[in-house]
Amino acid sequence: MSTPMQKHEVKAQRAAVVDTSHSPFAGLRPLSVAAVRINDAFWKPRLETNRTVTIPFQYQQCEATGRLDNFRRASGHYDGPFQGRFYNDSDVYKWLEAASWSLASQPDPHLESQVEDVITIIGAAQEENGYLDTYFTFERVPERWTNLRVLHELYCAGHLIQAAVAHHRATGSTSFLKIAVRLADHIVDTFGPDGIAGACGHPEVEMALVELARDTGDQRYVQEAQFFIDQRGQHLPLMSGSTYDQDHAPIREQREVVGHAVRALYLYSGVTDIYAETGEQALEEAVEALWQNFMTRKVYITGGAGARYEGEAFGENYELPNERAYTETCAAIASVMWNWRLLLLKKEARFADALETTLYNGVLSGVSLNGQEYFYQNPLADSGHHRRQPWFSTACCPPNVARLFASLPGYLYSTSNEGLWVHLYIANTAEVPLVNGQTITVQQRTNYPWEGEVELEVQTDRPAFFSLFLRIPAWAQGASITINGQVYSGSIEPGSYVEIQREWKAGDSVHLSLPLEVRMLESNQHVRNNYRRVAILRGPLVYCVEQVDNPGVDLDAIVLPAQSEWEVVARPELLGGIQTIQARALLHASKNAVDESPLYRPYKVEKPTYTSVLLTAIPYYIWANREAGAMQVWLPVDPYV
Template sequence: MQSVNVPAADAFPVAPSTGVLSPLPLPAVSLSGGFWGERQELNRAAIIPHAVSWVTRLDWLGNLENAAAKEKYEHRGREFADSEIYKLIEAMSWEHARSGETDLSKVLDSFIDKLAKAQDPDGYLHTLFGRPWQQPRYSDFKWGHELYCFGHLIQAAVANYRATGSTKLLDVGRKLGDHVCTMFGPDGLDKVCGHAEIEVALVELYRVTDERHYLDQAKTFIERRGTGTLPLFEFGRAYWQDDMPVRAATVLRGHAVRALYLAAGAVDVAVETNDTELLDALKLQWQNTVARRTYITGGMGSHHMDEAYGEDFVLPPDRSYCETCAGVASIMFSWRLLLATGDPQYADLIERTLYNIVATSPSADGRSFFYANTLHQRTTAGEAPLNEDGVCIRGGSSGREAWFEVSCCPPNVARTLASLSSYVATTNADGMQIHQYAAGRIRAELATGALILDVETNYPATGRIKLTVADAPDTPVSISLRVPAWATGATLDAGEDTRPAHPGTVTVTRAFRPGQQITLDLPMNPRFSWPDDRIDAVRGCVAIERGPEVFALESIDLPSGWELSDAQIDTTAGLGEQDGTVTVRLVRLHRGESSLAWPFISQDEAVAAGSAQAALVPYHSWAERGSSTMRIWIPAHTQDTA
């Protein structure tokens, strides 16, 4: 097998061969402190080491060692335990490209050594299937997750190659990719995996090797989905998106992570095969899903039982699932559509999801995580049910937990934070586009020369983003900045060019000189957000946002003696803000004596019984001060109950 060669600096999580916008590699964007720079450092110092310690302690890594030894062993962890190791390899690879972290690099090398030794001669690699004492290979397409694990291995292999230049893991990934093409190609098994993931991996393997059969196989999997190769079961075939062809669907449905991984892979296939019909179908699915099936936090998935989307406008806050992995997958889907089309609405959703899902999951110390991200916590977090290894059994637990039996979310957060720099900016023939705002330096190699910008901002604490040109080509180039949809009243100051900056994008084109500055000011005053009347679960409620952050009312901030269920918000009093803290005026609702025996009372039995100012917290920081209850959607007080 021939090894291919590209510079290690070509560290792109996604590298389409065509599109309206082109991504920048990780080393091109360095974040320096601030909201996301601090979280990248937390990821390096705490989140990744914490996850590594758990997969080692639980002996999930030992599955690979035992598989290599070819002796009988008892498999540890769930059927997809291998994939958590692969996601950590991806995270450590991106971290190597970002910071050159040496301690993690040693761990990374040891993981890769174990993985390479475990691969079978024909390329197959899974620690739960295929040995005489185990289930046969490909005997459980519903729940076996073989192709799902293969996908994460191949993604890790591509990431490691792009980040380090080493072909050791890439050779493993190519051998596995060849195995998949043989087993599931035109003359092979007419099957798909119950959990999409292999599709995005095969396209990225094609992009790094230029071997067409990987792309063809990804396309085959996309076209095969929805033809009924998976069985009907209690949640329906929509659970694994096998109810209709991908290009026939008009909205995402079923298991949210599965749906979003599949959609991301389908965008990749559409872009590389110039399939405009498929791409248009995916854009429609994104639009309808965002308009009807997405929470204000950017979270997706309103069913706990099947971790799935509900019907249109079924978005209950207290039963919101909003799995962290679905947030990561949503970013994957939106990023691919942004590169393909250049439409800033996709970057808007990425921003919302980053601040209110990805940033919410890990604790401040990086050693515990939300698996699900509820919008309304009715009870304080009790002790989570733990198995004999001390691992949380259920991901929908009411608090952040150190680790889970199904532990997909922490490694997904790790690989997203490690690669976050690549989602900040892009280029095209005209110049550079900035999509996410974080302090640091951005360097783009344009056809006419290097464009280097220093970004100074404390966003989202403040709304000022100041760009200073460090270097630029001699000829005119364009610098475009995204103006979020909520930012009505934004302004741009580029020296002699001062103007309103309307939601969408604002662009400055000139021959820039070092030292020149562009300042974008986004309005950051807090605002009320009202739900669509069709969202029955929160009709009559209101949420509070400030910039990209959704805010929450936490019980710890209520006056003494108040319960969260007592509080209504007086919207006529407006919103306050002092030293960065958002405050609201709350009215306490008193219910009559009859409500003690019967929960349905007449209007005149519910009266206002006092009011108070209360502070809100950014949703991503809730549950950091001890056990509490919380809600994002707060009932709006009406004078009828006064």
């Protein structure tokens, strides 16, 4: 067997998020996070906040809450009890992953030395045999690997490995990777046909191991990941046998997304990773069916995942409550992770569409504009009580947001043998390695998502023949393209990629025009609580009405006329610069008084009478950044008005 480290040094500067470059069953190769410089008005300020506020703030939280002390304690450098929850190591790892991706985008000597210090603290806590989990130290050593279902031991290991891979890819340093390899080897030695049976109740280690295999070339890690997914649904003593942790059936037989949403989506991500390496058809079939069930029965219009508070779980098909949507920020991030993997495999726009919807709505709502407060749940309606918090005792969401944002540049493009794929429209400059070894520069200029005009300009020292694949979002009916000012005459199908194959010369430019009309969407009839309600969208953004923009209006008395005419209003001074949309709405005349009417009353058999009110909607992702008040995504509509 090859020595993993040597083989992989060449990849050091390839800071890819999920590195399918050599995966036999993947259609696309990711770009390095370092290769793409986002410079737009929408994301750049958020990523700057992530780098300058969120990441330092979360480091302080890890220090203040004893998460770092737990490592110092394990290595004998801190004299006190273990602090916090048994899975708290994972937050430090996710912070390291965020910091690593950030270093890939932007050198930062202070952050780099902080990262190395934390890695040193972690390394000191590792045992001779590679084991590393600060919860299972001292008096808890005998409990190691005894409660895989509950105690997140392999989950923490998975986050360590993912962070180490990110650190290696982002910085070229192997300081953290060596720790990860020792831990992974210990896991490989411990679990398997000849070792302990079972798998972690919270999937995570599966995708981490596959990524480690990609980073080191050591295929044992893929086999180990496969071993773990094969354990599910076997009703082994270490597993629950329940839908909660997707242990109700063998993974190859699963067809409905069930149970704890983050666990589910992490598991499916791991299975997708394994398929990219092994090409096992039964895995692909399961993953495809699960995705179909998710997208046609269980996903929120925001991309949010997980309907139920109890068990943080998916509900039944079409069970999508609004006020009590659980829609954990981590679940939305997990959906981005899964869709990204599927996109890299299958090169189909539906996955990029889902990724974009989730990113701009279900994920972005999870963090405040100031980068310091987080939602655990992201409901689609609220009375004004649900507010973001600076931290949680179970603090999975904050560093999960930080690592996704820090790695965002890596999600914009991919390459294939045919050429360059543009997934997301965000102004940036990208260095793109073509399959022939040539590197070109692509400049993307756009004010997306506020405007639909996208300009892509190619810079190259010599002409290059390749295809440019432009994603046409499914909602972009009427999109048009010009190439160097000439109208593109090929077919432009929403929900697919348009392939423009030609020889590209320096200065060639493509202009994509996406119609950003305000759209009203309704739900499938089986989503009962959205009956005769619509959601308002524009481009990838879901809109909502928030009380603060509509003072004195009872949001529960609003009705939209079927033919609402929405006006887009640029508000550069508001919330860092957004576009609101406004329309004349109807106000149920009998219902706008301060409501002391009974809970149930005889139905009045008469057509409703309305007054008129100017309604202002804001993008959903930015709600709850001002004074507390009611919020709604799904608004009643009257088809007869």
